[in-house]
Structures are given as C-alpha cells and as structure tokens.
Amino acid sequence: MTRIFSGIKPTGHLTLGNYLGALRQWVEVDQHRAESLFCVVDLHALTVEHDPARVRRLSRQAATLMLAAGLDPERCAVFVQSHVDEHARLSYLLECVANDGEMRRMIQYKEKSVRERERGGSVRLSLLTYPVLMAADILAYGADEVPVGEDQTQHVELTRDLAVRFNQRYGHTFVVPRATPPKVAARVMDLQEPTSKMGKSHESGAGIVYLLDEPEVVRKKILRAVTDSGREVVYDREGKPGVSNLLEILAACEGRGPEELSGAFDSYGELKKATAEAVVELLRPVRERHRELCAEPGRVDAVLRAGAEKARAMARPTVDAAYRAMGLMMPAGGEV
Numbered sequence: 557m558t559r560i561f562s563g564i565k566p567t568g569h570l571t572l573g574n575y576l577g578a579l580r581q582w583v584e585v586d587q588h589r590a591e592s593l594f595c596v597v598d599l600h601a602l603t604v605e606h607d608p609a610r611v612r613r614l615s616r617q618a619a620t621l622m623l624a625a626g627l628d629p630e631r632c633a634v635f636v637q638s639h640v641d642e643h644a645r646l647s648y649l650l651e652c653v654a655n656d657g658e659m660r661r662m663i664q665y666k667e668k669s670v671r672e673r674e675r676g677g678s679v680r681l682s683l684l685t686y687p688v689l690m691a692a693d694i695l696a697y698g699a700d701e702v703p704v705g706e707d708q709t710q711h712v713e714l715t716r717d718l719a720v721r722f723n724q725r726y727g728h729t730f731v732v733p734r735a736t737p738p739k740v741a742a743r744v745m746d747l748q749e750p751t752s753k754m755g756k757s758h759e760s761g762a763g764i765v766y767l768l769d770e771p772e773v774v775r776k777k778i779l780r781a782v783t784d785s786g787r788e789v790v791y792d793r794e795g796k797p798g799v800s801n802l803l804e805i806l807a808a809c810e811g812r813g814p815e816e817l818s819g820a821f822d823s824y825g826e827l828k829k830a831t832a833e834a835v836v837e838l839l840r841p842v843r844e845r846h847r848e849l850c851a852e853p854g855r856v857d858a859v860l861r862a863g864a865e866k867a868r869a870m871a872r873p874t875v876d877a878a879y880r881a882m883g884l885m886m887p888a889g890g891e892v
Contacts, residue, residue: 558590559731561699563597563637566614567606568756570621572765572835573744575842576808577705581738583626586703592632593697593867594622599637599644600690603683604672620856621767624845633870635863637693642871646692649878651685653722654714659684663710691715696871698731705743707753709735726881729874744805747781750797768843771836778802778832783824791818799824802831809834 562582564574586592598615615636627634637643659665665687669679682689690711694702695718702712712735719730744754748763755764763781765774783798791814793800803814806827821827849856880886 558700559698560586560590560592560701560703561595561694561697561733562586562593562703563595563600563693564618564622565597565600566611566618567601567604568614569766569768570618571744571754571756571767572805572839573754574756575625575767575839576744576805578703578738579622579625581703582622582632585738587627587632590701593699593870594627594632594634595637595693595867596622596635597637597690597693600686603680603686604668605677616856617768619860620846620849621842623856623859624842624849629859629862633863633866635860635867639860639864640867640871642696642868642875643689643692646696646871646875646878647685647689649882650688650691650695650718650722652882653718653725654685654688658714658717659687662687662714664707687711687714688718691718694733695719695730696875697867698870698874699733700731701736702733703736703738705737722878722881726878729878729881744808745797745801747777747801750782750801765835765839767839768846769839771840774836774839775832778835779828781828783828787823789819789821789824789827791815799827802827806831806834809838 562578564570564578570579582592582594587594596615596618598611601611601614619634619636622634623629665684668683672679672683691714694712694715702715704712712733716732716734719732722730723732746752746754746763747765762777765777769777781798781802783802784796786796789799789803790796791800791803800814803817807814807817809831821830876886
C-alpha cells in the first residue's frame, strides 16, 4: 500500500493557503487512498530565533486544526515530530551522507539566511542542515509519496539523492520517495501582495486569512484585497494577479476552475463579496470544530500520543537498520 508523509511547520497561525494548499488534500484525498502520516514538524521551527512558549502554543494549535479540518485518527497518524525520537536519530546519520555544497545550494537557506542577516541576527547551523532533517522525516517512514508545493520540491529531490546515496554506500535501506503535487490544492497568494505566496508570518497580516479569523475579519481582509487596473473580471495570472488570486480562491471554495468564473462578475466589488462569503462558509465548520476540540484538551493529547506511538513503531525498524548499515553497534536488547 502507498505510504504518504507530510507536515506543517508551527512558525505562525495556519492560513487559508495552508488549508487550500495542503490540509484539504490530506483530508479529502490522501487519508483515504494511502497509509498516511501527518505531522506538526516543530523541530523545524527552531532553526531561527523563536519564542519557546509560542512554538508550543502554535504546535498544539496546528495539531488541533489538523483534526478540526477532518483528519481522522482512525485512518491516519497525526502526531508531533519531537515526540518521535527517530526523526533526530536519523537526521544525524543523513548529515554524515550529505555534503556541505548541496546544503548551501538550497534556495530556502539562501533566502532565509539573507533575511536573518538583514535583521542583525546570526544564522543558525540548523537553518543550513534542516533539509536533512526533512529528509529524515520522510525516509524514516518509508514514504512513497510526499505531497508538497513547488517551494519544497527541491528538498524532496535532496531526500531522493540522500536515499540513493545511502543505499549505494551501505546497502538498500530506504524507499526513494517522490514529490506529488496536491490534486485538489489551490495556489493562494497574499491579498495585499498578490504576486507573493500567502505565508504564515507576514508582519502586518493584512493580506493573510487565518483559519481562526472571525467571519467579519475575513470579510474585511478580502474586501480590502488589492486588485488591478481596469474593470474586467478575467482570469489572467500575469496581467491581473490580484483579480486572478480572488478567482482562484473562490473557485477552490466552490470546487471549480478559475477559468469557469472568468467574466462571471460585473465588478471587482461583486467578486470580492462573493469570495468573502465563500471563504467564511468554507472555514465555519473548521472553526466550530476547533472550538469543540479546545474544550476537550485531553482528547487532542490522546490522539497525539497514539499517533506518536504508531509513528514510532513504523519508523524504528528502518532507523535501526540504518544504524546497523552504517556500522554502529546496537544495544544488547537490539533497540536504542
């Protein structure tokens, strides 16, 4: 059976982009067609300056929203990365297989290290090596597929390279995974900067719809979205990025293609109102379910504990095999 691994980093509040670009795919498709593991990758949040209490809070919020969106613990494993030691155990072994040059070629390292220096901060070594940790996340579970957006495909290619290199040097140990673009995902851009991806941590947040935004906040953000010159409501990513972004969001909410909506509105205002109401209704059940789960914290804890136990049982044999393959002695009991 096909096995899937994917994760969300708790570096900010989850957004409409996270939902339409990843969570909905996990809920509606992946957990039903494959043996799936979905993880809050909290170790990745430590690669830059951070507030420990905020990381804990956002990790729990992300896990709760994953369940609120519809992930079923009976169908998939939902867990927190740091709860499963095999991620860190395997990461070091893969660092011994990776080389400095390929780490420094990673696009995200180049971009994030520049931002850190511009802020006057130092660049942590973990920012350079975190793609190896991401590779460990995937390879520990023998994942066949990794549903990721375009910005993460380079990291999956690195994972493939490391798996092949390890297998050639030390004997076949890892499944070589492949990146799979989500089938039902939408590309959601910032409402104020429609040529930039809707991220979790923009300073103002004015162009970002968060999953837990109140309906009136959602409406206000969408009604204030940047549009384009002219009046015609047509889908043209290059010529009309603002209008096209709204059409993509509305189409994703309705399960249609943005081209189908091109020309369906007489004004930008009409398009904004329709998009705002569609997003409010899309997120309403997620927000309501999140509220219910927050009232039962023990239930979320139980899901995460069971998910970690399931994940650990799946990862440990592969990671132990990697230890033996590289020449490390195993304890007398056979397990670390």
